[in-house]
Amino acid sequence: MRVSVQSEPFDLGAEVASFTAGAAGAGAVVSFTGIVRPDGGLTGMEIEHYPGMTGKAIQAILAQAVDRWKLVDGLVIHRHGRLAPGETIMMVATAAPHRGDAFAAAEFLMDYLKSRAPFWKKESRDGGESWVAAKDSDEDALKRW
Structure with a gap:
């Protein structure tokens, strides 16, 4: 299991290839990438976080996903700092013996990251800046887990 909270861009193809190569016993690998x-x-978009807690919080939810869906591996990369439209914000990858577990775990992780991970997002537009508020639909997505 690996969690990386970083400001620098990452190579999606290289990350997925490396993750897949190390996922011994997996019959399925699912990856998701979030883009501005x-x-x-x-x-x-400016993404802020509290370094002392962000990685630990994500690691805990990743460990929960690994146990719940019997994953053989999991990966979360999340960026912070100033990002432009079209840049990657984050990626999640899950590896499991069967695709159903890999898909469910990836979706669980995405729902958690969207609603509970300790990140704060501020959008910049031509007319100014504003903090991104929580959405009811994101909260509703958590209820199924």
Whole structure:
């Protein structure tokens, strides 16, 4: 299991290839990548976090996913700092003996990261900046877990 909270970009292809190569016993690998959407005049996004707790919080939820779905491995990379539209924000990868577990665990991790991981996002637009508020739909997604 690996969690990386970093400011620098990552090579998605290299990360997936490395993760897959190290996933002994897996019959399925699922990956998801989040990208800064270029919508509504968005010129950039600033992602802040509390270094003392962010990695530990993500590691705990990754460990829960590994146990719950019997994953052979899991990976979460999440960026912080200033990001432009089109840049990768994060990726999740899960490896399991069967695809159902790999997909479910990846979706669980995404729902957690969206709603509970200690990140704060501020969007910049042509008209100014604003903090991103929690969405009811994101909270509703957590209820199924």
